[in-house]
Amino acid sequence: MSVAVTVESIQKSFANFAALRGVSLDVxxxxxxxxxxxxxxxxxxxxxxxxxxxxADGGRVLFDETDTRQLSLRDRRIGFVFQHYALFKHMNVAANIAFGLKARPRLERPGNAEIDKRVSDLMELVQLKGLERRFPVQLSGGQRQRVALARALAIEPRVLLLDEPFGALDAKVRKDLRGWLRDLHRRTxxxxxxxxxxxEEALELADRVAILNEGRLEQVGSPDDVYDHPATPFVCEFLGEANKLPVKVVGSQAFFGDRPVLGGLQQNQGGPASLYVRPQHLRIVDDAPLSLPGVVEDIRRNGALRRAEVAVQGLAKRLDVDLASQVAPALGERIRLRITHGSLFAAA
Ligand SMILES: Nc1ncnc2c1ncn2[C@@H]1O[C@H](COP(=O)(O)OP(=O)(O)O)[C@@H](O)[C@H]1O
Ligand SMILES: [Mg+2]
Incomplete structure (x- = not known):
């Protein structure tokens, strides 16, 4: 029932503003x-x-082999959920979910008993059994979005489109719904x-993440792929914190000043580059041929971890270092840092 979606070289402008500049994506x-x-x-x-x-001004969208321009809006069979609850306020939960089915032309409309059965199954699926007669104002934000999702699923969509469905909810609810949606997707x-x-939401939920910047796709890949091997500095910085070191690549090593800090490089594009290193990829070591000396200038709490700020000679900004299971250094202590993983980008 689900289709493959192929987005081919899509261009879209509003007046003179190019909102999408050649986007291609296979789902x-x-x-x-x-x-x-x-x-x-x-x-x-x-x-x-x-x-x-x-x-679109250019390019096309396919569902399986079919150009979507050949499909009427209804034949596309899209389930859409928006950030802001678009539930019908004057209808109870069950009526909201049944709406898409009841609105069908008579010949395509399932019988009432079948609609009731489908609503009941969906209420179970989105874990709202017992709330059928409630009205949207009598639900929490998270419950409303689950109803919106049930309503989108009721028409047995070929494609489900969710536009920041949890964007208006508070952090705790968002996090719960993430896991819930992941499970629901596995089942349906x-x-x-x-x-x-x-x-965080994207990395936790998705099979693959497509990163868009100014109307262009910067990278598409698995969460591990895009996080650990960002294709561009934008992706690296957008997906999480990163320290930035100006380096020079000579042979298979990257040098900070005249000190080699990273080895075993594949790429043979020598010359100036930026090395991006996430705080959890800096380890305090006793001694190592490839290491960076610094002084601990601050230590603070950062969620579950503690975070040290380390001043390095020749670097204007202190390095952020996560102290996961590392022995905590003392303030003012001189330490050495080893880079366990980094991303190199040729200097612009
Ligand atoms: N109907 C429209 N008319 C004019 N500009 C639009 C319209 N829709 C979107 N835009 C512009 O296109 C750009 C992309 O918008 P949008 O797709 O809503 O971005 P996002 O969902 O990533 O925040 C924005 O600069 C927005 O102002
Ligand atoms: Mg938007």
């Missing part, structure tokens, strides 16, 4: 892809194009495009 049947990017990067525009609510297997500007 496999049953795959959950997160579309991640800052506000204004074109995420909603891309979703609306897939839904058929917007026409709809081809899903999930828009978010929250990198």
């Amino acid at each position: 496999q049947p049953g795959e959950l892809v997160a579309l991640l990017g800052p506000s204004g990067s074109g995420k909603t525009t891309l979703l609306r194009l897939v839904a058929g609510l917007e026409q 297997g709809h081809t899903t495009l999930f828009v978010t500007h929250d990198q």
Whole structure:
């Protein structure tokens, strides 16, 4: 029932503003892809194009082999959930979920008993059994979004499009719903495009993450791929914290000043580069041929971890170092840091 979605070289401008500049993306049947990017990067525009609510200036969208321009809006069979609850306020939960089915032309409309059965199954699926007669105002934000999702699923969509569905909810609820949606997707297997500007949400939820920046896709890959092997500095910085070191690549080593700090490099593009290192990829070592000396200038709490700020001679900004299971250094202590993983980008 779920289709493959192929987005081919999509261009879309509003007046003179290019919102999408040649975006191509393949989504496999049953795959959950997160579309991640800052506000204004074109995420909603891309979703609306897939839904058929917007026409592209160039390129096309296919569902399996079919060009979507050949499909009416209804034949696309899209389930859409928006950030702001679009539930019908004057209808109770059950009526909201049944709406898409009842609105069908008579010949395609399931019988009442079948609609009731489907609503009941969906209430179970989204874990809201017993709340059928409630009205949207009598639900929490998280419950409303689960109803919105049930309503989108009721029509047995071929593609599920979710535009920041948890964006208006508080952090704790968002986090709970993330795991819940992940499970639900495992069970139902709809081809899903999930828009978010929250990198944690994208990395935790998605089979693959597509990172959009100013109307262009910077990278598409598994969460591990994009996090550990970012294709561009933008992806690296958008997905999490990173220290930035100006280095020079000579042979298979990167040098900070005249000190080699990273070895075993594959790329043979010598010359100036930027080395991005995440705080958890700096380890305090006793001595190592490849290490960076520094002084601990601050230690503070950072969520579950403690974080040291380390001043390094020749570097304007202190390095952030996560002290996961490392022995904590003392303030003012001189230490050596080894880079366990980094991403190199040729200097612009
Ligand atoms: N209907 C429209 N008319 C004019 N500009 C638009 C319209 N829709 C979107 N835009 C512009 O296109 C860019 C991308 O918007 P959007 O796709 O909503 O981004 P995102 O969802 O990533 O925040 C923004 O700069 C936005 O102002
Ligand atoms: Mg948007």
